[in-house]
Amino acid sequence: MIADLLFPMSPGILLALGGLLVPFIGARVARIYVLALPAVLLAYIFMLPDGSHGAISFLGFELELLRIDNLSRIFATIFMIAAILGNLYAWHEEDPVQRTAAQVYAGSAIAAALAGDMISLFVFWELTAISSVFLIWASGTDSAFRSGMRYLIIQVGSGVILLTGLIVHVNATGSIAFDHLGLDAPGAPLILLAFGIKCAFPLLHNWLQDAYAEATVTGTVVLSAFTTKLAVYTLARGFAGTEMLIWIGAAMTAFPIFYAVIENDLRRVLAYSLNNQLGFMVVGVGIGSELALNGTAAHAFCHILYKALLFMSMGAVLFRTGTCKGSELGGLYKTMPLTMIFCVVGAASISAFPLFSGFVSKSLIMSASGKEGYWFVWGVLLFASAGVFHHSGIKIPYFAFFAHDSGQRPKEAPVNMLLAMGAAAVLCVGIGVWPEPLYALLPYDVDYVPYTTSHVITQLQLLMFSALAFTVLMLTRIYPPELKSTNLDFDWVYRRLLPRQLLALGRAIDTGYVHVTNVGRTVIGAAISLSAEIFAPGGLYGRMVGTGNAVALVAILLLVALVVSYSAV
Amino acid sequence: MSEHSQHHSKPAGEEPRWLDNPANVKKIVYALVAICALLFVADAFYHKHPYFAAESWFGFYAIYGFVMCVGLVLAAKLMRVFLMRDEDYYDNDR
Numbered sequence: 001m002i003a004d005l006l007f008p009m010s011p012g013i014l015l016a017l018g019g020l021l022v023p024f025i026g027a028r029v030a031r032i033y034v035l036a037l038p039a040v041l042l043a044y045i046f047m048l049p050d051g052s053h054g055a056i057s058f059l060g061f062e063l064e065l066l067r068i069d070n071l072s073r074i075f076a077t078i079f080m081i082a083a084i085l086g087n088l089y090a091w092h093e094e095d096p097v098q099r100t101a102a103q104v105y106a107g108s109a110i111a112a113a114l115a116g117d118m119i120s121l122f123v124f125w126e127l128t129a130i131s132s133v134f135l136i137w138a139s140g141t142d143s144a145f146r147s148g149m150r151y152l153i154i155q156v157g158s159g160v161i162l163l164t165g166l167i168v169h170v171n172a173t174g175s176i177a178f179d180h181l182g183l184d185a186p187g188a189p190l191i192l193l194a195f196g197i198k199c200a201f202p203l204l205h206n207w208l209q210d211a212y213a214e215a216t217v218t219g220t221v222v223l224s225a226f227t228t229k230l231a232v233y234t235l236a237r238g239f240a241g242t243e244m245l246i247w248i249g250a251a252m253t254a255f256p257i258f259y260a261v262i263e264n265d266l267r268r269v270l271a272y273s274l275n276n277q278l279g280f281m282v283v284g285v286g287i288g289s290e291l292a293l294n295g296t297a298a299h300a301f302c303h304i305l306y307k308a309l310l311f312m313s314m315g316a317v318l319f320r321t322g323t324c325k326g327s328e329l330g331g332l333y334k335t336m337p338l339t340m341i342f343c344v345v346g347a348a349s350i351s352a353f354p355l356f357s358g359f360v361s362k363s364l365i366m367s368a369s370g371k372e373g374y375w376f377v378w379g380v381l382l383f384a385s386a387g388v389f390h391h392s393g394i395k396i397p398y399f400a401f402f403a404h405d406s407g408q409r410p411k412e413a414p415v416n417m418l419l420a421m422g423a424a425a426v427l428c429v430g431i432g433v434w435p436e437p438l439y440a441l442l443p444y445d446v447d448y449v450p451y452t453t454s455h456v457i458t459q460l461q462l463l464m465f466s467a468l469a470f471t472v473l474m475l476t477r478i479y480p481p482e483l484k485s486t487n488l489d490f491d492w493v494y495r496r497l498l499p500r501q502l503l504a505l506g507r508a509i510d511t512g513y514v515h516v517t518n519v520g521r522t523v524i525g526a527a528i529s530l531s532a533e534i535f536a537p538g539g540l541y542g543r544m545v546g547t548g549n550a551v552a553l554v555a556i557l558l559l560v561a562l563v564v565s566y567s568a569v
Numbered sequence: 570m571s572e573h574s575q576h577h578s579k580p581a582g583e584e585p586r587w588l589d590n591p592a593n594v595k596k597i598v599y600a601l602v603a604i605c606a607l608l609f610v611a612d613a614f615y616h617k618h619p620y621f622a623a624e625s626w627f628g629f630y631a632i633y634g635f636v637m638c639v640g641l642v643l644a645a646k647l648m649r650v651f652l653m654r655d656e657d658y659y660d661n662d663r
Contacts, residue, residue, distance in 0.1 A: 143660070261645035262653070334586060370620030378621065386634045387641050402588070409580060453615045461608045461630040468605050469638035471598055480646045486658040487648070495659055 008053050010066040011041040011076060012111025012124070015083065016131075019103020023096045030099055034087040038106070042080040045073060052116055061176050064116030070443040071297065075113040075233045077441065078301045079106060082225035082308060085424055089312055090218035091416035101134035102222045109226035113233050117176040118166045118191075121234070125162060125198075128227055129155030135219030136211050144214040150495075151211040155227070158197035165190030181238040192239060199231035199282065200275050202251045206491035209259075209271040213324075217315040220267060224274060224311050225304045232281045232300050241288025246369075249286055250377045252279030253384035259489060260391035264482050266314050266324045266400060270307070273350065273392040276384055277303050283381065284365045287372055290444040295364030297442050302357035302431060306349035309424040310396065313343035316417050317400055320410035326395075326482035331405035339413045340401040342421035349428040351393035351463060352385060357428045359459065360435035360450045367448070386466040393463070394470050399482055605631070 018037045022030045045068075054065035083106035093099065105128055112124035129152060136148035168187030170176055181188045200208045208228070212220050239245060253276050260272035277299070284296030316339045317332060318324040333340040345356070352358035362385065369378045412418070431438050439446040473479040534540045587593050609631050619625045 257641065258645045258648055261642055262649050264656075333588075367620075373620075375621050375623075382630075382633060383637045383641075386637050390638050390641060405589075407580070452618070454617050457608065457611055457615060458617075458624075458630040461612070461628070462634040464601070464605050464608055465631040465634035466638045467601060469635045469642070471601060473639065473642050475598070478646075479642060480649060483653070484656040485649075486654045486656055488652040488654060 008048055008066060010054055010111050010114050011045050011048075011080065012107045012109070012114055013065065014044075014107070015041055015080075015110060016104045016107025016127070019100050019107055022100040022103060027094050027096065027099075030096070031087075031091050034099060034103060035084060037103075038080050038083040038087065042077065042084070045076050045080060058119065061117070061119060063120050064177075065111070065120055066114050067116030068114070070441075071233070071237060071293075072114050074297050074301060074441045074443070075229065076110050078304050079110045079113065079226060079229075081427075082106070082222075082304050083110075085305075085308055085312075085420050086218070086222040086225065088423070089221050089315070089417055089420035091420075092414050093218055095138060097134055098138045098216065098219060101131050101138075102219075104131040105135070105222065106226060109230045112230055116178060118162075118169070118178045119176050121178055122159060122163050122166060125194075125230075126156060126159040128230065129159060132223055132227065135223055136215045138216045138219060139214060141214075147210050147214040151207050154197060154207040158194045161190055161197070162194035165192075165194060178234075178237060180240060183239070183242055183244070188238075192235075192242075195231050195234045195238070196248075198227055199235060200228055200252070200278060201248055201282075202255060203490050205252075205256070205275055206489055208275055209268050209489070210491060212271040212274070212311075213265050213268040217319045221308050221311045221315055224270075224307050228274065228278055229281075229300045229304060232278065232285070232296065235282065235285045236293055236296055240285055240293055242286055245282050245286030246374060246377055247286070249279045249282030249284075250380045252276065252282055254279070254380050254387070257384060257387035257391055259487060260387075261395070262480055262485075262487055264326050264485055266326055266329070266396055267311065267318070269326075269391060269396060270310050270314060273388055274303075274307055276388055277307070277350065279384065280362060280365050280381065283377060284368060287365075287368050287374070289368055289372065291364060291371065291448070292368035294439075294442040294444050294446055294448075295361065295368055298361035298364055298438060299358075301438060301441070302349065302361040302428070305424050305427050305431075306346045306357060309342060309346035309421060309428060310350065310392065312417065312421045312424065313339050313346060314396070314400065316413035316421070317410075319417070320413065321408050325484065326399040326403075327484050329400045329406055329408070330403040331401070332408065332410065333401040335409045336401070336412050338418055339421065340397065342418075342425045343397050343401065345425040345428055347393045347397050349432065351389035352459060353393075353463060354432075354451070354456045354459060355429065356432040359432055360438070361431075363450050363455060363459075364448060382462070386462055389463050389466045390470055394467060 015038060019034075022034065025033060048066070048068045050068050052064050052067050056063050056065065083103070086102060086106070087099075090099065090102065108124040108127035108131060112121055112128065115121045115124060133148045133152045133155075136144055136151055138144075165187040166176070168190065169181075169185065170187075172186035181191060183189065183192065197204045197207075212223055215223055235245065256272040256275040256279075260269045260276070263269045263272060281296045281299050281303070284292040284299065286292075314324055316336070317329065320336065321329065321332070323329065349356040349358045352362045366378065366381055366385075369381060413421070435450060439448070470479070532539075535542050537543075609628050612628050612631075617625055623629055
């Protein structure tokens with residue numbers, strides 16, 4: 001009975017449940033197991049027929065644990081590929097906690113993308129938050145612990161907001177189905193806010209740079225793939241064509257790159273550029289045309305690969321040198337040439353060089369914005385495209401592997417890391433050269449040719465002149481040097497301003513309290529000393545009365561009583 | 570880059586690489602300039618499919634890329650004046 005209801009079971013749930021076995025099988029077997037399991041489940045995704053499966057009843061609602069359609073399939077596919085690459089990259093890792101967390105996290109993200117109703121979505125949404133935080137905490141440092149706490153509060157908070165919106169929505173409509181909502185649907189603003197937090201909308205974005213730079217070498221690679229792209233998926237499902245998202249997305253493409261230029265920690269630079277790439281996807285969702293949504297899905301697919309590749313290469317650098325700071329690196333190409341090459345492939349892909357993956361996916365979004373006539377947004381996206389080349393395409397490989405010679409001569413990355421980077425690099429180039437299989441996976445039919453003379457030349461002009469700008473600024477020493485520093489971002493508000501204000505408020509209350517108690521003490525003290533005076537020996541009420549006087553008083557009273565009783569007779 | 574405060578040195582006795590020679594770095598810069606010049610001139614020889622009028626201007630993408638990147642870096646540099654703090658700025662928050 002239950003089997004009938006549950007099967008076919010969601011590949012995401014299977015991966016998450018399968019991940020729970022990891023602690024019981026020992027590191028040696030687990031390494032192979034976590035490669036084989038997602039590989040089998042990847043094949044399984046493609047065997048599942050379109051439609052809704054795995055319905056179960058829960059509190060009177062019909063949960064839909066497995067919905068396969070073009071949109072959910074492409075996200076589940078790339079998530080599963082990312083899980084395989086992340087596990088290969090972490091092959092050398094002994095830590096069962098991280099390995100388990102990575103499977104549960106990836107599995108719950110896939111399960112969320114395949115969920116057809118919002119209750120299941122909420123459950124897996126929260127599970128991604130709870131499982132992924134272990135990848136941050138596993139760093140073991142105090143700052144990683146505190147960063148993980150902030151991450152958890154924000155991620156779980158997003159889930160609570162989602163739940164609130166969901167309750168409002170269900171109360172008004174009676175439906176838990178997760179389909180197109182739009183801003184006008186009951187509860188939709190709350191649901192959009194929850195998605196926006198996970199998608200790192202401007203001002204809601206700092207958890208990303210905060211957490212991804214603190215996670216372990218292998219953890220960051222896994223983290224980079226799932227949470228934010230799950231949010232992109234939910235936006236594409238629920239809010240396609242919401243015009244507000246065009247502007248939010250455009251802002252997202254532009255402002256993080258300013259930070260990326262002056263950020264010293266290269267993993268934080270990558271986190272800022274992740275933020276910027278999400279902006280392209282959000283713009284695609286906002287435009288909402290078939291071309292734009294295809295662009296969003298394609299760009300999410302390519303982005304997961306090249307961003308994982310970039311985080312892998314910087315992770316390898318961190319693993320071998322113990323630092324990821326631009327100010328302490330340089331010249332590593334001499335002893336880490338393969339890592340350098342893979343990093344450059346990732347850099348070329350994110351920069352959308354012709355023959356690399358970003359070129360065939362970003363251009364769908366650019367074209368969609370052009371076609372719909374959003375000239376301002378198009379201009380911002382073009383600026384962001386040049387900017388992302390500037391910091392992710394040039395800065396990352398340049399400061400890590402070239403620039404000034406840091407004198408460090410680390411060993412080349414471990415074989416498993418090289419294999420993972422190599423596989424990701426092959427996929428990046430493969431998609432760039434031969435985009436048709438990716439286009440075939442997209443939600444809508446594709447009628448688009450990325451390789452036109454005009455497109456190739458204009459893109460090369462944009463990129464090469466950006467490189468020229470970098471070179472000129474470098475040679476003239478105008479380019480800001482890599483400096484050990486912290487740059488204030490919006491998180492300053494909740495890490496510094498608000499705590500300081502609350503502290504000041506607390507101090508004010510404390511001072512006020514002290515004043516009040518002081519006044520109280522003075523009053524009470526005065527009362528005590530006054531009463532002590534009054535009741536003390538010799539005081540008003542404390543005076544002793546002489547015995548003779550008392551006898552005289554009694555005698556007088558008796559006399560009065562005698563007189564009264566005789567006169568009454 | 571000379572702005573970096575810490576001093577690094579190559580391990581003694583290491584063979585110099587091709588890139589260690591400043592003359593070779595200069596060659597790369599010249600190659601980049603040559604590629605840029607070629608791409609700029611190429612604008613005269615193909616048909617554009619513009620969405621917007623600006624795209625039809627000669628060398629639009631090249632100029633836009635260059636100007637915007639310089640602007641980006643200068644703006645980011647300016648941001649440092651207001652936003653840069655010590656590396657351990659947040660470490661004392663508890």
